[in-house]
Amino acid sequence: MTPHSQSQDLLVGAERGDVDAVRAALGGGADIEARDQHGRTPLLLAAIGDHVAAAEVLVAAGADPDAQDDRDDSAWLVTGVTGSVPMMRVLLPAGPDLRLRNRFGGVSLIPAAERGHVEYVRAVLDETDIDVDHVNRLGWTALLEAVILGDGGRAHETIVRLLLAAGATPGLGDRDGVTALEHAERRGFTGIAALLRAAG
Secondary structure, eight states, rough: OOOHHHHHHHHHHHHHTHHHHHHHHHHHHTTTTOOTTTTTHHHHHHHHHOOOHHHHHHHTTTTTTTTOOOOOOOOHHHHHTOOOOHHHHHHHHGGTTTTOOTTTTTOOOOHOOEEEEEEEHHHHHSSSSOOOOOOOTTTTOOOHHHHHHSSSSSHHHHHHHHHHHOOOOOOBTTTTTOBBHHHHHHTTTTHEEEHHHHHO
């Protein structure tokens, strides 16, 4: 088989989480940074599918956790969307750039906070030095996004508590100067508002 066909096999194997296919393709000379039609690398495809074992093989072989596709997603950034703590931990030894930004200008913490991924938020705050007050293109931090796009339930309340404990600045406003507390009050999120009041 040609290196090109091996690289195609690697992309397919990574997307399916087929560890044997990934190993065979790498052994046959596949390009570990091969790209599919959307610019996704094997490691990014494995991360999207949360195929942890396949990602382990790719990371051990030197795959780049920061390679971004045509939507500015990378393997590391995707962990914030999926909320996969096991994948996050597989990628950390590869030294991902924690400041890398997605298409909204956010770091991985922000979509995790929005989506209510409590365990991911806890782990990424505990195990990395990610910027808890990073502001995305919308003018939102993880704290603001957890309130503005969250549902005010237990998961988002826990995430607000975790972010505040990690040093998030409660008084940072959005582009209009509206703080997380004001957003919480407007939306009737009494538990979150109480946390923010106490922190402010």
